[in-house]
Amino acid sequence: xxxxxxxxxxxxxxxxxxxxxxxxxxxxxxxxxxxxxxxxxxxxxxxxxxxxxxxxxxxxxxxxxxxxxxxxxxxxxxxxxxxxxxxxxxxxxxxxxxxxxxxxxxxxxxxxxxxxxxxxxxxxxxxxxxxxxxxxxxxxxxxxxxxxxxxxxxxxxxxxxxxxxxxxxxxxxxxxxxxxxxxxxxxxxxxxxxxxxxxxxxxxxxxxxxxxxxxxxxxxxxxxxxxxxxxxxxxxxxxxxxxxxxxxxxxxxxxxxxxxxxxxxxxxxxxxxxxxxxxxxxxxxxxxxxxxxxxxxxxxxxxxxxxxxxxxxxxxxxxxxxxxxxxxxxxxxxxxxxxxxxxxxxxxxxxxxxxxxxxxxxxxxxxxxxxxxxxxxxxxxxxxxxxxxxxxxxxxxxxxxxxxxxxxxxxxxxxxxxxxxxxxxxxx
Numbered sequence: 001x002x003x004x005x006x007x008x009x010x011x012x013x014x015x016x017x018x019x020x021x022x023x024x025x026x027x028x029x030x031x032x033x034x035x036x037x038x039x040x041x042x043x044x045x046x047x048x049x050x051x052x053x054x055x056x057x058x059x060x061x062x063x064x065x066x067x068x069x070x071x072x073x074x075x076x077x078x079x080x081x082x083x084x085x086x087x088x089x090x091x092x093x094x095x096x097x098x099x100x101x102x103x104x105x106x107x108x109x110x111x112x113x114x115x116x117x118x119x120x121x122x123x124x125x126x127x128x129x130x131x132x133x134x135x136x137x138x139x140x141x142x143x144x145x146x147x148x149x150x151x152x153x154x155x156x157x158x159x160x161x162x163x164x165x166x167x168x169x170x171x172x173x174x175x176x177x178x179x180x181x182x183x184x185x186x187x188x189x190x191x192x193x194x195x196x197x198x199x200x201x202x203x204x205x206x207x208x209x210x211x212x213x214x215x216x217x218x219x220x221x222x223x224x225x226x227x228x229x230x231x232x233x234x235x236x237x238x239x240x241x242x243x244x245x246x247x248x249x250x251x252x253x254x255x256x257x258x259x260x261x262x263x264x265x266x267x268x269x270x271x272x273x274x275x276x277x278x279x280x281x282x283x284x285x286x287x288x289x290x291x292x293x294x295x296x297x298x299x300x301x302x303x304x305x306x307x308x309x310x311x312x313x314x315x316x317x318x319x320x321x322x323x324x325x326x327x328x329x330x331x332x333x334x335x336x337x338x339x340x341x342x343x344x345x346x347x348x349x350x351x352x353x354x355x356x357x358x359x360x361x362x363x364x365x366x367x368x369x370x371x372x373x374x375x376x377x378x379x380x381x382x383x384x385x386x387x388x389x390x391x392x393x394x395x396x397x398x399x400x401x402x403x404x405x406x407x408x409x410x411x412x413x414x415x416x417x418x419x420x421x422x423x424x425x426x427x428x
Contacts, residue, residue, distance in 0.1 A: 003119035004128065006177050008135050010112065013169045014075070015136035019143025020150070021082050021162025023258070024251075028155040033089045044232070045358065046095050050102030052354035058106040059347025067115035068179035070107045072170050077104025079166030086159030110346025117334050117342070118181045125334050126284070129327040130273035137262045137269070137323065144258050148251075212336050213345065215394035216329065217352050219387040224356020226383035229364030229376055230299060234315060237373045242308050257312060261319040268324050284335075285395035288328040292388040294321045299381035303374050332394075 029035045029043070062070035081100030084093055117125040147158035235254060244250055272287060295318055302314035329349075337345045360383060368376030 002176075003116060003178055006173070007112075007116045007128065007132055009176075010071070010075075010169065010173070011132040011136040012139040013165055014108075014139075016139040016143040016146075017079075017082075017162040017165035017169070019140040019162075019258075020147040020165070021086075021159045023144050023147040023255070024151045024155060024158060027151075027251075028086075028089075028159060029094065032155050033091065033094065035091060035094075039091055043091075043094055043098055044228075044361070047098040047102050048228075048354050048358045048361075050099050051106055052351055052358060054103050054106040055109070055347040055351035055354060058103070059110050059344045059350075062107070062111035062114065062347075063342075063344050066179060067111040067118070067182055068173075068177050070111035071115060072173045072177065074104040074107030074109075074111070075166050075170035075173065077101070077107065079163045079168075079170060080104075081163075082159060082166060083163035086156045086163055089156065106347065106350060109350045110342075110344075113330050113334070113346055114342040115179065115182070119178065122334055126327075126331040127273055129330050130269050133269045133323065133327045134266045134273075137265045141259050141262045144255055144262075148255055210336055211397050212394045213333070215390045215397065216332060216336075217349055219390035219394075220329075220349050220352045221356045222384055222387040222390070224353040224358075225360030226299075226356075226364075226380040227353070228357040228361035229368075229380035229383075230318070232361070233364070233368060233373050233376055233380075234302075236368075237302070237377060238308075238311065238315075241373060242305075242311055244308060253312075257316055257319075261316045261323070264316065264320045265323040268320060269327065272324055272328070284328055284331055285391060288325060288332070289388055289391045289395065291321045291325050291328070292384070292391055295325070296381050296385050296388065299384065300378060303377035303381065 026040070029040060035043070058070065058074075077100050081097040081102075081104060083097075084100065085097035113125075113129070116128060120128055143162070146161065150157040150161055238244070238254075239250060244253060248256075298314045298318035298321065302311050302318065305311035305314060330346075333346060333349060334342065360380075364376050364379055364383075367379050
């Protein structure tokens with residue numbers, strides 16, 4: 001129960017800090033720092049490249065040394081990078097801050113899920129991830145409100161406040177975060193590049209030997225290809241192609257969309273949590289296929305919408321479904337990995353997503369520049385569509401494997417009845 005409470009604390013404070021710091025982060029970069037379009041894109045590219053390069057090494061370290069240590073260091077780096085950006089309004093400081101943020105994020109990514117599933121058991125992981133997602137969604141709503149209020153005093157204050165919460169979280173975890181089930185590598189293996197390489201190879205061998213994991217990772221690539229365009233062009237579509245109602249400013253409306261989306265996600269993820277059954281892992285995959293098809297349909301409707309209210313409904317729907325997909329994917333990855341290599345496989349998944357965003361962002365941006373934002377958004381929907389097909393393929397593979405082995409599909413090393421959260425917030 002202590003590990004469960006700590007995990008919920010992490011999800012709540014982390015989501016609050018992220019929403020507070022990054023809801024109006026781009027407004028700060030444009031109005032206070034004075035960044036132009038090219039500099040804004042470069043900041044995002046530096047962040048994604050950092051995540052891409054750091055994902056696997058930080059995951060390997062988490063598996064060899066300590067998931068607990070990886071999470072603590074990660075949140076301290078996230079807080080330090082964000083604090084630098086909020087206190088020093090300069091392009092170089094923002095770039096360095098995003099490098100620190102990216103390294104810290106990869107330290108947390110995968111290690112956090114692997115830690116809690118190891119402490120509580122894989123059978124409890126699906127319910128824990130979805131409950132954590134709900135806590136994070138509620139905290140995000142609170143973070144948005146606090147961020148908007150602080151921005152009325154100064155645009156950098158929400159960033160500084162979020163950074164402070166992350167730093168305090170990292171310090172608190174030193175004293176309250178348990179780690180009882182993890183067995184680190186032998187002292188002779190620590191710090192050995194050969195050991196790191198061996199851990200990575202072991203993780204790659206696990207992925208290669210399980211077609212379901214291959215499908216999940218390739219699906220993550222397509223999600224990355226389309227995700228960057230959606231994240232960066234959604235608000236631009238509202239501002240350039242649609243007319244807001246006469247009451248309320250665009251900033252207020254964006255805040256309203258975020259709050260409605262988060263509250264809706266709490267309700268939907270509760271339904272998902274109650275329907276997750278460790279004895280029927282195929283249901284998890286089916287829910288993910290349906291959610292991903294809903295994302296594609298919502299993006300295409302949003303891209304073609306000419307009316308504000310239709311676009312608003314589609315935008316909220318896409319955000320809601322994307323928030324639901326993360327705990328489902330995390331649960332599926334746990335169900336098909338082993339404790340020894342789990343954090344490494346999670347880091348591979350994050351690296352694939354970062355690669356997709358790096359590769360997909362510029363082409364989508366070029367389409368937006370040449371053909372318009374509507375065309376670029378439609379392209380993001382089409383880029384994400386193959387992910388639904390790959391998830392469906394993974395469901396079929398899992399069922400086939402279960403029939404051939406006489407067990408329930410989806411468990412690691414052929415074991416039955418095992419199933420198994422993002423981030424964004426995902427932010428940024």
